[in-house]
Amino acid sequence: MGIAADDEAKTRPGLRRIDASGQTVMPGLIDTHCHLSFDDAGSNSEIFFQRRNALSALVASYNARKLLRAGVTGVLDPDSTFENMTDLRDAIDANIVEGPRMSCGAYALITGVGGTAGRLIGDEGVTGYYMAVNSKDEIVREVRRQIKYGADWIKVHVTGIIPRQAHKGELCVWTDDELKLICDTAHDLETPVMGHCRGAEATRKAAEAGFDLIFHATAMDDAALQAVIDRKVPIAPALTFQYNMVEFGEKIGTSASLMKLFESEITESIETMTAAHKAGVPLLTGSESGFSLVPYGDWHYRELEVFVKYFGMSPLEAIQCGTQKSAFGIKMAGEVGVIAPGYRADIICVTGKVEDDLSLLGNSDNITTVMIDGVEKDLSPPPKRKPLSGWRLASIGDKKLTREVAYGPEQPPEPLNIEELH
């Protein structure tokens, strides 16, 4: 840095000087919760039943370029259809396609009880991005298989919604022994474990079982908070999805009651997330991109705003969460996420002072340079895409065509005048 960097540069011919006056030069953003194979899906059914293996990997490589344009230099993809994001990761690593550094899970492990998609998930085997495991033998076999085929992380859906008990919210669908078995099997092969946990019990159990990263961790109670703090388990709340719903739900036809529900998921976590952050638990940033509410390229910085608005962080603290701390999600803590000697040059240039206005990161026109390991990336816009046949789940509309919708509440249809028909 500084004079030392200038001296070093003189010894290397061919280096290009980038004029970044009027800009913020900062570490690239790291999104620790982005499903690149989902392709801005509107529903789980679309992801489970409409998609094809090779095509979803090709589409993901197209979408990966949108992340680069948004200043994202690292991404953790927790689970994917056909577990094919290990292939995209390898293609990016080999310079076959351009994209951020990737770290991947494979299929998300789930018990036969199911996950957030309830009965859409099969009792056994693969459904979409899930793999149901129904015994301890199956757990061990599947964890080892995923690691053999290139998973960087093991992803577990610790909680799921049981349709008949939906009023209770998401419930923990594993025993303590099973959670511990997953961790022990993965850790023996030097692979960390991450868990989708909603609710206090699941978060506490996952932390106690040895999980290395917890997603969501909403509605923690004192015991869950203590378990997380004792072990300093990083949390990626991934509340961008909810925040978008709260702020813009009206524009996409979300009902007021659903918007309220989503906001309460954020507000109920304010106290515990703030306490966890203060106690030194790393909070990582994740966008949950992959769904139509958080399209690729638009919202990867947004979690920083959630951390500032709801969790009382300064913009600089939030930036550190989205860079330095989130490097843990791509297994590169201490290597990227900081601009300092000894770190790899994953750096972006952003027009304006980001510390004063985080929303500058939301406009890709402001992001003029993105480099990974000191190599500048192509930020030209990808060609405009056209529809892919059989890709989206066809919908006949958002509303039921009741007579009230058809004719309005005040105007019953004029009765047919039979006489006139003659």
Ligand SMILES: [Zn+2]
């Ligand atoms: Zn997710």
